[in-house]
Amino acid sequence: MAGIVRCFVTLLIIVVLIPTSSGQLTADFYDKVCPQALPTVKSIVQRAIMSEPRMGASLLRLHFHDCFVNGCDGSDLLDDTANFIGEKTSIHNLNSLRGFDVVDEIKAAVNSACNGNVVSCADILAIAARDSINILGGPCYNVLLGRKDSLTASLADANADIPSPFSNFAGLLSNFQSHGLDLKDLIVLSGGHSIGLARCATFTPRIYNDTDINPSFATSLKNACPVNGDGNNTAPLDATTTIFDTVYFKGLTRQKGLLHSDQELFNGGNSQSANLVTYYSNNRAAFWEDFGYSMIKMGNLPPATSNGQVRLNCRKVN
Numbered sequence: 001m002a003g004i005v006r007c008f009v010t011l012l013i014i015v016v017l018i019p020t021s022s023g024q025l026t027a028d029f030y031d032k033v034c035p036q037a038l039p040t041v042k043s044i045v046q047r048a049i050m051s052e053p054r055m056g057a058s059l060l061r062l063h064f065h066d067c068f069v070n071g072c073d074g075s076d077l078l079d080d081t082a083n084f085i086g087e088k089t090s091i092h093n094l095n096s097l098r099g100f101d102v103v104d105e106i107k108a109a110v111n112s113a114c115n116g117n118v119v120s121c122a123d124i125l126a127i128a129a130r131d132s133i134n135i136l137g138g139p140c141y142n143v144l145l146g147r148k149d150s151l152t153a154s155l156a157d158a159n160a161d162i163p164s165p166f167s168n169f170a171g172l173l174s175n176f177q178s179h180g181l182d183l184k185d186l187i188v189l190s191g192g193h194s195i196g197l198a199r200c201a202t203f204t205p206r207i208y209n210d211t212d213i214n215p216s217f218a219t220s221l222k223n224a225c226p227v228n229g230d231g232n233n234t235a236p237l238d239a240t241t242t243i244f245d246t247v248y249f250k251g252l253t254r255q256k257g258l259l260h261s262d263q264e265l266f267n268g269g270n271s272q273s274a275n276l277v278t279y280y281s282n283n284r285a286a287f288w289e290d291f292g293y294s295m296i297k298m299g300n301l302p303p304a305t306s307n308g309q310v311r312l313n314c315r316k317v318n
């Protein structure tokens, strides 16, 4: 209930301050064509998170991996076809991205609630990410809408454009800058790791070889992730994986980042980054506000081409 109240307050303030100034996306895009669109998405997201709390994290990551590969255009949802190999089998997505069934469920529900094919898959990801964060106890930032879905997807671009958990600070920053995002966006959006899990395969070198890791934290993870294991076990990205809080940042200040890339934000040699980690670790209000701002910025990443469509089925072009 508190979450819902907070959501309305934030919405009202932001709508008044920035009505339509952010490019072509707008907050009220579906208000006339399908007023039921946003409540319908939220109800399915709510149900999915009730049955599996991790699903909120998985939906957030789908939006991030969509936006970082040729803009927010639903490209990561496309299955492979005879004409292209899509993004699902790329390095950072294979056996890793999840939530596709929930997106299908949302898409079917909005198509029905809107009496037709009105809401794009890219917008569904943006709305589902925002709702997930709010449902898991986080802020309710304003979500801007009106995206079109891509007609193709690119395995090569997904391999090149999604940041690696083995990156150092410089690599992470240059990846974000190549997407028009800055150092502060990098730190605050990494706070997405306040929720969700990661497979051993993504952090095994860290727990065996890194020196900027809390020793007892490393020892406990080695039990779940033996050197010659299959890499498929999972561990929490922070100590409270179903609550969108500042525990992720607190963990970094205690050398308890799960991924090498996480710990680089604090120990990677950039003092501005380390200072921001400390700042957010002690300031939930600032984290929430800045997270909403940076999510809108990420959600504005433009598609590579202007020809798009509203897909009837998020897995394939019409």
Ligand code: HEM
Pocket (backbone or CB within 6 Å): 054, 056, 057, 058, 059, 060, 061, 064, 095, 096, 097, 098, 163, 164, 165, 166, 167, 172, 186, 189, 190, 191, 192, 193, 195, 196, 197, 198, 199, 200, 202, 237, 259, 261
């Ligand atoms: C800064 C660079 C980033 C790197 C290197 C990175 C890397 C990763 C990796 C390796 C995983 C685990 C994947 C697996 O187990 O297969 C993960 C999970 C996750 N990431 Fe990131 N990530 C980054 C930024 C972000 C951002 C910006 C967001 C969202 C704003 C995000 C949201 C998530 C979430 C929510 C999960 C958990 C997903 C689940 O439990 O299903 N990440 N990330």
Ligand SMILES: *[C@@H]1O[C@H](CO)[C@@H](O)[C@H](O)[C@H]1NC(C)=O
Pocket (backbone or CB within 6 Å): 204, 205, 206, 208, 209, 227
């Ligand atoms: C740790 O580093 C050594 C030496 O570079 C390497 O051979 C080994 O594979 C690494 N261990 C893990 C688990 O990554």
Ligand SMILES: *[C@@H]1O[C@H](CO)[C@@H](O)[C@H](O)[C@H]1NC(C)=O
Pocket (backbone or CB within 6 Å): 095, 230, 231, 232
């Ligand atoms: C890890 O899990 C995936 C399915 O999620 C499976 O395809 C893969 O074979 C598993 N890896 C091993 C080594 O068992």
